[in-house]
Amino acid sequence: MIEQYPFGSTGHQSTRVIFGAAALSAMKQDKADAILDLLLEYGVNHIDTAAAYGDSELRIGSWMREHRARFFLATKTGDRTYEGARASLVRSLERLKVDQIDLIQLHNLVEEAEWQTAFGQGGALEALAEARAQGLVRFIGVTGHGSQAAAMHRRSLERFAFDSVLFPYNFTMLGIDQYRADAEALLKLCSELGVAIQTIKSAARRRWQNGNERKFSWYEPLRERDALRRAVHFVLSRPGLFLNSSSDATILRDILDAALEPPTAPTREAMEADVAHYAMEPLFIPGVTDRI
Numbered sequence: 001m002i003e004q005y006p007f008g009s010t011g012h013q014s015t016r017v018i019f020g021a022a023a024l025s026a027m028k029q030d031k032a033d034a035i036l037d038l039l040l041e042y043g044v045n046h047i048d049t050a051a052a053y054g055d056s057e058l059r060i061g062s063w064m065r066e067h068r069a070r071f072f073l074a075t076k077t078g079d080r081t082y083e084g085a086r087a088s089l090v091r092s093l094e095r096l097k098v099d100q101i102d103l104i105q106l107h108n109l110v111e112e113a114e115w116q117t118a119f120g121q122g123g124a125l126e127a128l129a130e131a132r133a134q135g136l137v138r139f140i141g142v143t144g145h146g147s148q149a150a151a152m153h154r155r156s157l158e159r160f161a162f163d164s165v166l167f168p169y170n171f172t173m174l175g176i177d178q179y180r181a182d183a184e185a186l187l188k189l190c191s192e193l194g195v196a197i198q199t200i201k202s203a204a205r206r207r208w209q210n211g212n213e214r215k216f217s218w219y220e221p222l223r224e225r226d227a228l229r230r231a232v233h234f235v236l237s238r239p240g241l242f243l244n245s246s247s248d249a250t251i252l253r254d255i256l257d258a259a260l261e262p263p264t265a266p267t268r269e270a271m272e273a274d275v276a277h278y279a280m281e282p283l284f285i286p287g288v289t290d291r292i
Contacts, residue, residue: 001260007072009163012046014045014046014242015044018044018047022049023252024053027249047060050077050107051077051078051088051092072102073101074102077124082124086131105143110145139164140162142164143165150183153165162195163195165195165197172283202231203221205221206219228258230274233261238265
C-alpha cells in the first residue's frame with residue numbers, strides 16, 4: 001500500500017498520493033466508479049475535488065455512500081464573497097451527499113483583487129470559518145496555480161491559519177529561480193506552522209502544442225513509465241510533500257504504481273535528460289504563460 005504521512009496538523013494520516021478528482025469531471029458514473037475503485041486497490045485514502053470540476057462531485061457522491069469512512073474528503077470553492085462561498089459549499093455538500101467535508105479550500109487564490117475580496121469583510125474566508133464553526137467542514141486550505149502561487153500562499157498564511165496549501169511543484173517549475181525561491185520559502189513556513197503541503201502538476205510534460213490533440217486535461221502529461229516514475233519520485237522523495245494525481249485518469253495507475261516503490265530522488269542529470277528527450281517545459285512562466 002502507498003505510504004501514509006501526517007496531513008499537516010489535522011490528525012489525519014493521508015496517503016502520499018492524493019486522488020485528484022478533476023479526472024472525473026466529464027465521466028459517466030460507471031467509468032468513474034472503476035477509477036475510484038483503483039483507490040481501494042492501492043489504499044489511497046484522500047480525495048481532492050472542487051466545485052468547478054464539472055460532474056466530479058456528483059460522481060464521487062454516488063460512489064461515496066459505501067466508502068465515506070475510508071476517505072479524507074476535500075473540495076474547493078472559487079467564489080470570493082461570503083454569499084458565493086456559502087452557496088458553493090452548500091451545493092458541494094449536496095452533490096457529494098455528505099453532512100461534513102473534511103477540507104474546504106479557497107480555489108486558485110492568486111490574483112491580488114480576488115485575494116483582497118476573499119480576506120475582506122463579507123469575503124469567502126468569513127463564510128468558510130463560519131462553516132467550520134458550524135461543523136460543516138473540519139479544516140480550511142488554500143490552493144493556487146501559476147508562478148505566483150507559492151508567494152501568495154505565504155501571504156495567505158500570514159493572514160490566516162490555513163491547514164493546507166496546494167501549488168505546482170515539479171522539476172521544470174523549480175528551474176525558474178524566483179519560483180524555486182518562493183517555493184522553498186513556503187515549504188519552510190509550512191514546516192514551521194504544521195501546514196499540509198499538497199503539490200500538483202508533478203506529471204506535467206508541457207502545455208499542448210497542437211490544438212487538435214485529444215485532451216484529458218488542459219496540459220500534456222508525461223506518459224512514458226520510467227520518466228513518469230522519476231517525476232513522481234522527484235516529489236515523494238522530499239519528506240512531507242503530498243502529490244495530487246493528474247487530471248488525466250489514463251495515467252493514474254502508473255502514478256500509483258510509482259508511488260508504491262520506496263521513493264528515490266532521481267539525479268539532476270536524469271531529470272535534465274528527461275526534459276531534453278521529452279521537450280518538457282514549465283506550465284507557468286512569469287509574464288508569459290501564467291494562466292490556465
